[in-house]
């Protein structure tokens with residue numbers, strides 16, 4: 242199994258950031274996730290003239306891994322060219338929780354400033370599948386009589 246460093250992920254995210262399709266915002270983002278087996282999947286943000294269809298780099302990276310058969314990721318890096326390090330948006334925090342759990346999220350910029358936070362810090366009291374299985378099976382709203 243390949244042993245990656247945090248810097249390996251940051252480098253991969255920095256490189257793929259160049260491929261970002263962000264003609265509307267000029268806000269280019271690169272992300273890299275590390276699967277449990279050490280494979281790294283990268284993604285960049287992809288915008289659309291219909292703004293709402295934009296997909297973030299984090300999700301593109303995770304979707305790539307999932308589509309290759311990965312089930313879980315153990316680390317993610319996000320690189321943005323901002324002075325203040327940019328965390329994942331709310332939607333991506335939910336998706337990171339779904340496919341990674343409480344993993345390290347490495348935030349970095351092009352100047353090499355880096356900070357690692359946990360997914361749990363970014364999304365406290367997260368909603369996930371355990372609530373689906375804990376739902377009351379009382380038949381509320383249905384007529385089972």
Ligand SMILES: [Zn+2]
Pocket residue numbers: 297298299300329330331332333334
């Ligand atoms: Zn996002």
